Amino acid sequence: MAPTLFDMPGHLIRRLNQHSTAVFQQRLKAAGHDLTPVQFSALARLADAPGIDQATLAGQIAYDRATIGGVVKRLEQKALIQRQPSETDRRAFNLYLTPTGTALLQQVWPLVAALQAEILCNLSDSDRDALVQLMQMVLRIEDAPA
Amino acid sequence: MAPTLFDMPGHLIRRLNQHSTAVFQQRLKAAGHDLTPVQFSALARLADAPGIDQATLAGQIAYDRATIGGVVKRLEQKALIQRQPSETDRRAFNLYLTPTGTALLQQVWPLVAALQAEILCNLSDSDRDALVQLMQMVLRIEDAPA
DNA sequence: TCAAGATAGTATGTATGCATATCAATTAGC
DNA sequence: GCTAATTGATATGCATACATACTATCTTGA
Numbered sequence A, B: 001m002a003p004t005l006f007d008m009p010g011h012l013i014r015r016l017n018q019h020s021t022a023v024f025q026q027r028l029k030a031a032g033h034d035l036t037p038v039q040f041s042a043l044a045r046l047a048d049a050p051g052i053d054q055a056t057l058a059g060q061i062a063y064d065r066a067t068i069g070g071v072v073k074r075l076e077q078k079a080l081i082q083r084q085p086s087e088t089d090r091r092a093f094n095l096y097l098t099p100t101g102t103a104l105l106q107q108v109w110p111l112v113a114a115l116q117a118e119i120l121c122n123l124s125d126s127d128r129d130a131l132v133q134l135m136q137m138v139l140r141i142e143d144a145p146a
Numbered sequence C: 001t002c003a004a005g006a007t008a009g010t011a012t013g014t015a016t017g018c019a020t021a022t023c024a025a026t027t028a029g030c
Numbered sequence D: 001g002c003t004a005a006t007t008g009a010t011a012t013g014c015a016t017a018c019a020t021a022c023t024a025t026c027t028t029g030a
Helices: A009-030 A037-048 A054-061 A065-077 A099-119 A125-139 B009-030 B037-048 B054-061 B065-077 B099-119 B125-139
Strands: A081-085 A093-097 B081-085 B093-097
Touching: A009 A037, A009 A099, A009 B009, A009 B037, A009 B099, A009 B125, A037 A054, A037 A065, A037 A081, A037 A093, A037 A099, A037 B009, A054 A065, A054 A093, A065 A081, A093 A099, A099 B009, A125 B009, A125 B125, B009 B037, B009 B099, B037 B054, B037 B065, B037 B081, B037 B093, B037 B099, B054 B065, B054 B093, B065 B081, B093 B099
Parallel strands: none
Antiparallel strands: A081 A093, B081 B093
16 A cells, blocks of 8 residues: 555644644633743743743754744743843843743643643543653653753 | 643644654755655645645645645746646636656655654654554544545 | 854744635525 | 625735854863
8 A cells, every 4th residue: 555645654743733733722712811832832941940041941842043032032022031131141141931921821831731631632541641652752752851 | 740841742742743844854955855844745645636726735734725825836936736727616726746746756755755764763663653543543534535 | 362163142034834804706595 | 596605815914943144252172
């Protein structure tokens, strides 16, 4: 049987990503929030690692260095994060959540956690775990960065 | 244990997609081709279903109707596809591969097929199959569209 | 210490990806 | 058969995503 597009990991991954972001956007919008998956990742990471600079943040959640500028700018415009010129490196800015950002993250976190299961709602619990583990294996993710 | 970004399907899927497109672009570029994953999908689908219009193509490979205009335009500029005004619907254009497009697809297809395994090269054969099947289950893909 | 290389951030250009709006044409419902 | 709803394509605007190039700054190494 000739391989078709619909057996190809690349195609399936692309569509899975579409599905994932669609669920995210719908759920967040339904709850009255205006936050993209990428923006959420940035906030979540900054909550765990306050004060890191843009390049470090980009590395930890796998953004492009060029892309993160825009993401950070938009988060700053929404007053969710704050940029502080680094005292040790005059090129860099240290990033911090604002109180608004912290509050929003706390509101949104349970929503985002809940919607993860919904993304994979066609799978049983054990299949869901298996899929997560397989994806982590592909990406060689052992655990969260220190 | 608190859930982190790195356990969340949404985050993993986003990174998997990054990885997948990166491998695709690298391999195609290394072989001297300039074709994105999305453009390849469109060509592959048109080879199997010549003459469909943009909306049908978009539906079959899950593009946005607004996005496909640009994709089609670029493929046409590269002389890989051709737009023929439909004779039965004056709004629509029937899409066909050009000889150039057909030739390119034949050249590129084996490359793309080979690179699929590379995307998941951290997995064993059986894990690879399992991942593909799980993704198809999430997306409820049974088989290729008729 | 000082030149060479690396790095932080920005700018630019291209390509998805989607929401929304619009126009023209088609189909449905009555 | 005619209006209303739908649909094909395009346009606009915003948000990733990445390559490349550029400036300012930092770090290395001879």
